[in-house]
Amino acid sequence: MVCSILRRYNLKITVIAAGSWGTALSMVLNENGHHVTVWARGKEQIDLINQTRKNEKYLPGVIISENIEFTNDKIKAFNHADVILFSVPSQQYSKTLASFVDENLIKEDVIIVNVSKGIDMETLETVSQITERILPKATFVALSGPSHAEEVALGLPTALVSASKSRVAAECIQDLFSNDFLRVYTNPDVIGVEISGALKNIIALGAGVSDGLGYGDNAKAALITRGIREIAILGIAMGANAETFKGLAGVGDLIVTCTSMHSRNRRCGIMLGQGLTLTEAIEKVGMVVEGAYTVKAAYVLMKKHGLEMPITKELYQVLYENKNAREAVNHLMTRQRKHELDEYATNLENWN
Secondary structure: OHHHHHOOOOOEEEEEOOOHHHHHHHHHHHHOOOEEEEEOOOHHHHHHHHHHOOEOOOEOOOOOOOOOEEEOOHHHHHOOOOEEEEOOOHHHHHHHHHHHHHOOOOOOOOEEEEOOOOOOOOOOOOHHHHHHHHOOOOEEEEEEOOOOHHHHHOOOOEEEEEEOOOHHHHHHHHHHHOOOOEEEEEEOOHHHHHHHHHHHHHHHHHHHHHHHOOOOHHHHHHHHHHHHHHHHHHHHHOOOOHHHHHOHHHHHHHHHHHHOOOOHHHHHHHHHHOOOOHHHHHHHHOOOOHHHHHHHHHHHHHHHHOOOOHHHHHHHHHHHOOOOHHHHHHHHHOOOOOOOOHHHHHHOOOOO
16 A cells, blocks of 8 residues: 555545644645645534634644644544544553544554654553554554744744655655655654654753753753763664664754753743642643653663663652752762763773
8 A cells, every 4th residue: 555655646644633743744744735634532623723724722823724624523534544644642642543443444554654752651662562553554654853843834944754664655754744844854763763752852851950940051961962872772772773863853853852942841841940840830831741751651661671861760750759850960960970982981992
C-alpha cells in the first residue's frame, strides 16, 4: 500500500485531535493539495471551529481554510483514509489507537504518522512500540523535530524529520509535508527520534525551572548541553543511533523547546521555579505538559538500564518527591567531579 500511496496525489488524510499541532499540520497538508479531515472527540470544539474557522484556544488569530473538514463523526473521519496522523498526547495514544482498532475503523496496512512526543508511563513503550503491539501490520512514521505549531501555522521556515523503518514510507511522508516553508529530512532511526522528542521535554522543564529560579543563560546552556548527553545515553541503551541526537530531532528540538516561550514544558518549569505546585503550573499552562509525565517513564527506564541521568533524577524528585528546586540545582552543581568525555579521557594514552 505504501508504494501505491507514494505514486498518488490528493491523498485522504485523517488527523486525530484538533490541538495546536494537529491543526497546524492539517493546514500544511491542505496547502499541499490533499483532502484533510480532522477528528476530535469534543462536539463543542468542532462546532466552534466550523462556525468561526478559528481554533482560538490552541492557535489564536489563525484563520483555517474552509477546505479542511472538522468532525466528531468517526465513520466520516476514517472513511477510506490513506494516512492517519495522530496528534493525541502520548499518554492517551495506546487507549485511543486500541479503541479505533476495536471499532474496525483503521485498516491494518494503513500508514500511521505520530507527532506526539512521550513515553507511556504504564508500559514504558514509545509510540512506535505501542503501534507495533496493537496494529503490527501498519506502517509507522514518527514526524518530529524543532517545531512550534504557532510558527508552522503562520508558514514560518521549519525543518522536520520523517523517521520510519520503511524508507519508502519515510520518503512518502517527506513528500506529503514538504513545501516552500517546511523542509523534511528522512531518518531510519525511529527509536532515536522518539527518545529525542520525549526526553527533550524533561530537559525543557528543567530549563524552565532554572529560569524561574532566576538563574541566567550560563546555567541554561549547561543544562541543555548535559541534557542532550542524558537523552543520548538512554537512547543508545534502547538501540538508537548516536548520530540522531546530533540532528534536528535531537539537539535541534532540544534547543527550541528549552529557549522558547511557545514551549509549554518550559513555561511549566518557570512556574515550578517560581514556587507553584505541578498541578497549579499545568493548570495555568492550560494544555498537556508531556515532560511532566515522561519524566516518570524516563526515571524508571534509567533505573532499569542502570544509567546515570542526574538531571532526570533531580527533576523526578522535584516533581514527585517534593524536593526543593534550589536544592536540586545545588545537588547537580556539587556532584562528584568528573571528565566531560568520560570514555575518551579514560582511554587517551597521552593524557596523564
